[in-house]
Amino acid sequence: MSGSWGKMTAVMWATLVIALLLSVAPMPEHLEIGRPLWLALVLTFWAINYPHQVGLLTAWGLGLAQDILYGTLFGQHALALVLVVFLVVTLQQRLKLFPLWQQSCALLVIYGLAQLVLLWLSTLSGMRPEIGYYAVPVLVSCLLWPWLYLLLSNVKRL
Template structure:
């Protein structure tokens, strides 16, 4: 494993591009409030299972791309995604050993902290605070979506031998 070259890094960047596209794709109005945190989900998976390739620097660049795509304050999503990557890297050894339901609970807390930081930055930027429940609903949806994301990305990672 020490002498192996990284393979298929384009797959990681393709999943990030898919995450960015999913985060701005049109949805019905009633589903919009619970839109999953797609970029954070993809970032969490790759940070958890390929930490030597994806880290806080990648999260920062991905967050800047998200800021430009969403038209938000430059650096807002970069800070939030860097926080997600930091927390996942901090808990990486434990998270990999947890069963899937515990990973979902830990990521619920991580995504919740990220949303609270996003709320804090929005208020500091001068926008009125949104209602709390609709603001935290994407966190719950993302945590419930984690097992399916994990299975799909693990299949892609093993099939295409991403390391």
């Protein structure tokens, strides 16, 4: 039991680190607006399946790492990821019962709220970001959710 749990923890952290790296990986400029919310997606998967292991502290730490990688206001992404994980863990029992397309619809609202917080914080810090840079990643992430869920479910079984 202990060995399989250690393996699962290693897989969980490996996927979270990969998601963190994907969130800053170079993309063509015209595709940058549609970059999925990789870290939020992977955190959501693990929070749905293992809510007692992936919680607010994990989201906060990874959000601070994302703030450092992006060079944004310290704590900005951390606050958004904590909001995502809080809502996902709160709704975890319901989300597990939903089919994947309904999960995507619920995540559209959750990620939209998180991006709204990021937009609000960016505006308060004096930047004038375009709303498209916050709305399009939410749509792309929700379209990507069923495929990522199936992929991570298969990785989890290994």
